[in-house]
Amino acid sequence: MSAILQLREKYQDAFVAKYGIKLGFMSLFSKACAQVLMQMPDVNARIEENDIVYHDYVDVSVAISTPNGLVVPPVHNVESLQLHEIEFKIKDLATKARDGKLGIEEMKGGTFTITNGGTFGSLMSTPIINPPQVAILGMHKIQQRPMVMPNGDIKARPMMYLALSYDHRIIDGREAVTFLVRI
Numbered sequence: 198m199s200a201i202l203q204l205r206e207k208y209q210d211a212f213v214a215k216y217g218i219k220l221g222f223m224s225l226f227s228k229a230c231a232q233v234l235m236q237m238p239d240v241n242a243r244i245e246e247n248d249i250v251y252h253d254y255v256d257v258s259v260a261i262s263t264p265n266g267l268v269v270p271p272v273h274n275v276e277s278l279q280l281h282e283i284e285f286k287i288k289d290l291a292t293k294a295r296d297g298k299l300g301i302e303e304m305k306g307g308t309f310t311i312t313n314g315g316t317f318g319s320l321m322s323t324p325i326i327n328p329p330q331v332a333i334l335g336m337h338k339i340q341q342r343p344m345v346m347p348n349g350d351i352k353a354r355p356m357m358y359l360a361l362s363y364d365h366r367i368i369d370g371r372e373a374v375t376f377l378v379r380i
Contacts, residue, residue: 198339198355216281224283231255231275233379239367240376241308243329258307259287261294268294271307324362331367335360
């Protein structure tokens with residue numbers, strides 16, 4: 198996570214000044230996922246009865262904690278959005294969800310889900326797939342971990358574990374690992 202933390206530190210003030218919103222982890226991971234999902238259509242598919250349906254777009258359902266439980270409204274067409282647009286859409290959905298004003302139409306769709314258990318301190322979890330989607334990415338708490346550097350030195354670095362739960366009827370282990378490595 199060193200590079201992402203440095204990127205946010207370097208550009209956060211300019212991003213806020215230009216767009217009026219902070220650059221968060223969810224937009225960065227949503228955009229990264231969208232790029233990889235466009236390359237790996239099996240992970241962005243859905244099961245509809247006996248058929249596999251493929252999408253030429255990415256609607257990322259974002260897990261939002263509310264007083265009444267978790268909801269996962271989608272941000273549509275993430276592959277074609279800029280980071281600030283993703284941030285505003287997530288903020289709007291989160292505000293509506295927490296205020297109990299999220300409409301049923303705003304809950305429809307979603308080709309892939311991202312959940313961030315790290316906001317609750319989770320170091321690792323197994324996220325549950327949202328049918329008919331076939332995969333979900335779990336982000337976790339950023340924590341300092343010992344890392345062996347290329348020269349052999351051991352240094353503390355910020356790490357985040359990612360978990361991908363996937364439907365083995367469509368996605369095999371090789372594809373799942375490839376997806377995670379590309380992220």
